[in-house]
Amino acid sequence: MNKQLRKTVIAGNWKMNKTPEQAKALINEMKPLVANADCDVVLCVPFIDIPAAVEAAKGSNIKIGAENVHFKASGAYTGEIAADMLKEAGVEYVVIGHSERRTYFGETDQTVNLRSLAALNAGLKAIICVGETLEQRELGYTETLLKYQTKMALTNVTKEQLANVIIAYEPVWAIGTGVTATAEQADEGNGFVRAAIAEAYGADVAETVTVQYGGSMNAGNADELLAKANVDGGLIGGASLKAADFAKIVEAASK
Ligand code: PGA
Numbered sequence: 001m002n003k004q005l006r007k008t009v010i011a012g013n014w015k016m017n018k019t020p021e022q023a024k025a026l027i028n029e030m031k032p033l034v035a036n037a038d039c040d041v042v043l044c045v046p047f048i049d050i051p052a053a054v055e056a057a058k059g060s061n062i063k064i065g066a067e068n069v070h071f072k073a074s075g076a077y078t079g080e081i082a083a084d085m086l087k088e089a090g091v092e093y094v095v096i097g098h099s100e101r102r103t104y105f106g107e108t109d110q111t112v113n114l115r116s117l118a119a120l121n122a123g124l125k126a127i128i129c130v131g132e133t134l135e136q137r138e139l140g141y142t143e144t145l146l147k148y149q150t151k152m153a154l155t156n157v158t159k160e161q162l163a164n165v166i167i168a169y170e171p172v173w174a175i176g177t178g179v180t181a182t183a184e185q186a187d188e189g190n191g192f193v194r195a196a197i198a199e200a201y202g203a204d205v206a207e208t209v210t211v212q213y214g215g216s217m218n219a220g221n222a223d224e225l226l227a228k229a230n231v232d233g234g235l236i237g238g239a240s241l242k243a244a245d246f247a248k249i250v251e252a253a254s255k
Helices: 020-034 047-057 083-088 099-104 109-121 134-138 142-153 183-201 222-226 243-253
Strands: 009-013 040-044 062-066 093-096 125-130 165-169 210-214 233-236
Touching: 009 093, 009 165, 009 210, 009 243, 020 040, 020 047, 020 062, 020 243, 040 093, 047 062, 083 109, 093 109, 109 125, 109 142, 125 142, 134 142, 142 165, 142 183, 165 183, 183 210, 183 222, 222 233, 222 243, 233 243
Parallel strands: 009 040, 009 233, 040 062, 062 093, 093 125, 125 165, 165 210, 210 233
Antiparallel strands: none
């Protein structure tokens, strides 16, 4: 296991928060606080905030991401956004298959796969989310489910494209609940994801893929989580809406 082989990436997921003006203000507040980061720093923002966020982040080490992307290039898909639209707007990353999309908007392993392919084929970096519910964990399905979701999401993704893939292990029971997985649970879950990648692409390749943990990661628990061998960064919801908290997580990842 060699953490040096992969990038540590701290990504904020703002969800449905912040207007464009508020986005600009928050990014301007964050910029000096994360300027010395020794990890990649990403903010995934609502579609409407993207132009303001890209403008505000210009010249800094903050990269901008979107929170979803459609799998078709164009067409009659009211309300959807295509990968080349994101690319042209200056977006570099996109969150795909977040559990809120799976739970509230009918996202399936198949659509997660199609969206991932669309993002990767357009040259975007995909942050693909996987994770078990509490019920699935209690029934003992965590490993099976994480491996299945990971392999399904990566169907037809080439070895070369894998360089632009980040998998975020987000136990559904830990998202927005204040209940964080223990560092051991996070490390184990991330390990299952890496094992699935190893089964599909080989162990050497799996060692190079960034696997984040997400779910109530905050300024207080980031150090312990990020110290784990399989935890290569975090996908941060609530704590990414506060500049000081987000900066502390970036600092923990930079150690
Ligand atoms: P949380 O969200 O940090 O607020 O738990 C994480 C996520 O949903 O990506």
